[in-house]
Amino acid sequence: MNNFDLCIAPVLKSEGGTSNHPLDAGKLTRFGISQRSYPKLDIAALTVEQAKALYKRDFWDANHLDQLPLAVAFEFFDSAINCGAGTATRLLQRALGVAEDGIVGPITLAAVASITPDKLARRMLAHRIRFYTKLSNWPTFGAGWMNRLANNVLWESDHA
Template sequence: MDIDELIDAVIGREGGFSDHPADRGGATRWGITEAVARAHGYHGEMRVFPRDEAVAIYRRIYWVRPGFDRIADAAPDVAAELFDTGVNMGPAVAVSFLQRALNALNRGAADYPDIVPGPRIDDATQAALTAFLARRKPHGESVLMKALEALQGERYLDLAERRPANEAFLYGWLANRLG
């Protein structure tokens, strides 16, 4: 999938306007919270937040800024998963999942050096991913996907355990965000 298809899929999942009382994000439209919309210059009512503004925010903040576009050619499934995770948990969380997984899969730094965690796909993260995929082909990307989804699933469970109001969302997160 290209970024336009990924954005369409997220918007399709997130739907139109929502203001669930248990959702700390508050009012959202197209999956964009009011706080994010305001931070990017939108001043109107969230019920009418334009889809094209949501698309622009998804592309800029959840695809380009964290650097998922940098790895899309080499690992399209990983880039798509990171984009989706970043939309739901924040791009820095998604990047940290990739960096943690790559560090844990490098066989004690025998395959490539450990990555210093950071909020974006930097040159070191991109080099580690390239080395991992080269070393572990043809199944490396699918194994890396399992690691990313395991980290994501664990975080969803932790969120529900730490804040019982999040239990309202746990089933949907697991059903729609994993696998």
């Protein structure tokens, strides 16, 4: 089983089925795929296989996650889906202590290679918690985000 296949199952579990919360900027969302991000897509009719294909193309492959160790790739992937790829990149760079330019380039990749994957994944989680707690919709969605991150810690401990 490849790393994408390992990582997609817990992401889909976190994302759940269909939602349309009035305070969610994504609007109608199914399997974590939002109407805001994909305005021309029929979200209500989206299948799980279509969602997986979008995640593979637009989140996994677009961010070259096969170049990262499993725990780091998983944390980046989950963060990119929940916070956006730009935020995920900056959180990774913050965890590494490199310039936050929003590009996973040679400097970021060299820094990734210089730290153990489990340590980097934990640092990413810590920075993600700080990010979430500063959001205006923290009171509404904060508990769910923290449960998601707790599940990530458990998943990563089983896959380290």
